[in-house]
Amino acid sequence: MTPFLRWCHSLSNTLAHTWRRSLQLRVVVSTLSLSLIVIVILGVVLTSQITDRLLEAKITAATEEMDRARGVVEDQLAGVDGSAALKDQLESAASSLTSRNQSGGQASGSAGTFDPALIVEQDGPRDPVYAGPADQIPENLREFVHNGQIAYQFATVSDPEGYSGPALIIGSPTASSISGLELYLVFPLASEDRSLSLVRSTLLIGGAVLLVLLAAISLLVARQVVLPIRSASRIAVRFADGRLKERMPVRGEDDMARLAMSFNEMAESLSKQITQLEEFGNLQKRFTSDVSHELRTPLTTVRMAADLIHDGSESLDPILRRSSELLVAELDRFEGLLADLLEISRHDAGVAELASEQLDVRMCARAAVSTVRHLARESGTELIVDMPDDPVIADVDPRRVERVLRNLLANAIDHGEGKPILLRLRADDDALAFIVRDSGVGLRPGEEKLVFNRFWRSDPSRVRRSGGTGLGLAISVEDANLHDGKLEAWGEPGVGACFRLTLPRVRGKKLVSSPLPLKPTTAKFVRTPSNADIVAEEVGEVTSSIPTPHDTESRTGSQGGERS
Incomplete structure (x- = not known):
C-alpha cells in the first residue's frame, strides 16, 4: 500500500471514528446536507423561472420588432428602382434596417440590437x-418561413465583431414586390446571458x-x-467510578433541567442503595469471619471428644x-x-496471598486426580487425563491450582451421572489452560454465571457425593483471579x-487468549475395548484411548499422543 493510500485509509478511519462519537458533528453535517439540497433545488427552480421569463420577453419584443422591420423592408423595396439588380435591392433594404437599428430608433427597444x-x-x-x-439561419427555420409562417429558433451564432454565443433568430415572409422574399432578424442574447450569469453567481454566493x-x-x-449531555456523561462516569456525590447542575425549567433533575434523583437513589449494600456486605463479611473464627475453638473441642x-x-454396641x-x-x-468460610473471609478482606513458584503444573x-480418585470409583466414573509429555512450567501457587x-x-x-470425565491440559508461550469436561446434566442458559455464586445449586435435591460445601467454585474463581487468570463455564x-x-x-x-476452547467444537461417542462410552473431543489434537475401568492418563506430544 502506497503512503498516499495509507494516509487516505487513516483519514477515513479518523473521520468515521469522529462521526460515530460526535453528536454535534452529525447534527451540523445533517443540517448542512439538508440545507444544501434545499438551496440547490431552490436555485434550479429560480434559475429556470428567470430564464423562461427573460426568453418570453425577448420573443415578444422580437416579434414586435419583426412586424416593424417587415414594414420597413416592404416600403424600402417599393421605392427602389425595379431595374436595379436583385442583390442590390436586398442589400439596400438590409442597409436601411441596419442604419435604423444603429441610429437608436424604435428598433433599439426592448428587443435589443439585431442583424x-x-x-x-x-x-x-x-x-x-x-x-x-444568411449562413447563420438554420435550415429547419427556413422551411417554416418558406411555407409562409412566422417562426423563431434559438441557435448559436458568431459575427465578424467577435461575438459567439446564443441568439434568437426570428423569420417571416414579406409582401414586397420581390416574390419569395424572406426576412430574418438575428438577436444576440448576450445581455440575457449576462443577466442569467449574474443571477447564477448571486444565487451561488448567496x-x-x-x-x-x-x-x-x-x-x-x-x-x-450537546454540552449538557457531555456534562451528564462525565458526571455519570465519575459516579460509576465511585464518586457517589456527583450531581448535575440544574439550570432553568426546560428539558435539560428536567433531565438533570431526573439524573440527580436516580443518582441519589442509587447512592443510598449502594451505601446500604456496602454496609450489608461489610456486615456479612464480618459475620462470616467472626463466626468462622468463633467456631474454631468449640469445633476443636468437639473434634477431640469425637475422636476419643x-x-x-x-x-x-453397633448402634x-x-x-x-x-x-x-x-x-x-x-x-x-469452616475452612472454606475462613478462605472466603480472607478473600473478602483482601488479605489472601499468592505463594507462587516455578513448577510443572502437571503435578497439581x-x-x-489422586484426591478425588476414590470419589470417582465410588460413583463408577472414569477419569481421563490428557496432558503433554513435556513439563509445563509456570509461575503459580500449587496449593491453589490443585x-x-x-x-x-x-x-x-x-453432576456427571457416572459418565467419563476429561481433564485436559494445553499450553502456549504465554498461557496454560485446563478444561474439566463431563457429559452429565449440563447447564441451562444463564447458569454458567450463577454456578460460581456462593452456595448456589442448580438442583437442590441432588446429593453431593463429594460432600462439598457449596463454596468450592466461588473459592476457585477467587484463586484464579489471584493468578490474574480466568475460570469460565459452558454447558x-x-x-x-x-x-x-x-x-x-x-x-x-x-x-490475551486461551490455548483451549471453552465450548467443544465437536463431540462424539466412541466404543472402547472396555465397553465404556467416553466422549472424544476435537480441539486441535487427535488422541487415541485405551482406558482402564476407572481412570486413564493420556500424554500428548507435538504430533498428538495416546492415553496409557
Whole structure:
C-alpha cells in the first residue's frame, strides 16, 4: 500500500471514528446536507423561472420588432428602382434596417440590437440571393418561413465583431414586390446571458453565505444541546467510578433541567442503595469471619471428644458405633465448611496471598486426580487425563491450582451421572489452560454465571457425593483471579458442562487468549475395548484411548499422543 493510500485509509478511519462519537458533528453535517439540497433545488427552480421569463420577453419584443422591420423592408423595396439588380435591392433594404437599428430608433427597444438577413429563393438549380448573415439561419427555420409562417429558433451564432454565443433568430415572409422574399432578424442574447450569469453567481454566493450562516447557527444550537449531555456523561462516569456525590447542575425549567433533575434523583437513589449494600456486605463479611473464627475453638473441642469416642467405638454396641462414625464424618464435613468460610473471609478482606513458584503444573493435576480418585470409583466414573509429555512450567501457587482442579473434578463427579470425565491440559508461550469436561446434566442458559455464586445449586435435591460445601467454585474463581487468570463455564442441558481454567505462565502478564476452547467444537461417542462410552473431543489434537475401568492418563506430544 502506497503512503498516499495509507494516509487516505487513516483519514477515513479518523473521520468515521469522529462521526460515530460526535453528536454535534452529525447534527451540523445533517443540517448542512439538508440545507444544501434545499438551496440547490431552490436555485434550479429560480434559475429556470428567470430564464423562461427573460426568453418570453425577448420573443415578444422580437416579434414586435419583426412586424416593424417587415414594414420597413416592404416600403424600402417599393421605392427602389425595379431595374436595379436583385442583390442590390436586398442589400439596400438590409442597409436601411441596419442604419435604423444603429441610429437608436424604435428598433433599439426592448428587443435589443439585431442583424437583418434577406433571402430570395431562385428557381431551378440557381443559388438563393441574400443580403446579411444568411449562413447563420438554420435550415429547419427556413422551411417554416418558406411555407409562409412566422417562426423563431434559438441557435448559436458568431459575427465578424467577435461575438459567439446564443441568439434568437426570428423569420417571416414579406409582401414586397420581390416574390419569395424572406426576412430574418438575428438577436444576440448576450445581455440575457449576462443577466442569467449574474443571477447564477448571486444565487451561488448567496447559497454559500447561507450555508455558512446555517453551519454557525446549527453548531451553536447543537452545542447548547450537546454540552449538557457531555456534562451528564462525565458526571455519570465519575459516579460509576465511585464518586457517589456527583450531581448535575440544574439550570432553568426546560428539558435539560428536567433531565438533570431526573439524573440527580436516580443518582441519589442509587447512592443510598449502594451505601446500604456496602454496609450489608461489610456486615456479612464480618459475620462470616467472626463466626468462622468463633467456631474454631468449640469445633476443636468437639473434634477431640469425637475422636476419643471413635477410638473406643470397638467396645460400643453397633448402634452407638455407627453413631460415632456418622459424628466423625459430619465433623469432617463441618471442618471443611469452616475452612472454606475462613478462605472466603480472607478473600473478602483482601488479605489472601499468592505463594507462587516455578513448577510443572502437571503435578497439581496429578495431585487433584489422586484426591478425588476414590470419589470417582465410588460413583463408577472414569477419569481421563490428557496432558503433554513435556513439563509445563509456570509461575503459580500449587496449593491453589490443585484446589481449583480438585473442586472442578469433584463438581464434575457430582453432576456427571457416572459418565467419563476429561481433564485436559494445553499450553502456549504465554498461557496454560485446563478444561474439566463431563457429559452429565449440563447447564441451562444463564447458569454458567450463577454456578460460581456462593452456595448456589442448580438442583437442590441432588446429593453431593463429594460432600462439598457449596463454596468450592466461588473459592476457585477467587484463586484464579489471584493468578490474574480466568475460570469460565459452558454447558448445555443433557450434553454436559465444561469448565476452563486459564492462567498466565508468567505472573503479572495479561491474558490475551486461551490455548483451549471453552465450548467443544465437536463431540462424539466412541466404543472402547472396555465397553465404556467416553466422549472424544476435537480441539486441535487427535488422541487415541485405551482406558482402564476407572481412570486413564493420556500424554500428548507435538504430533498428538495416546492415553496409557
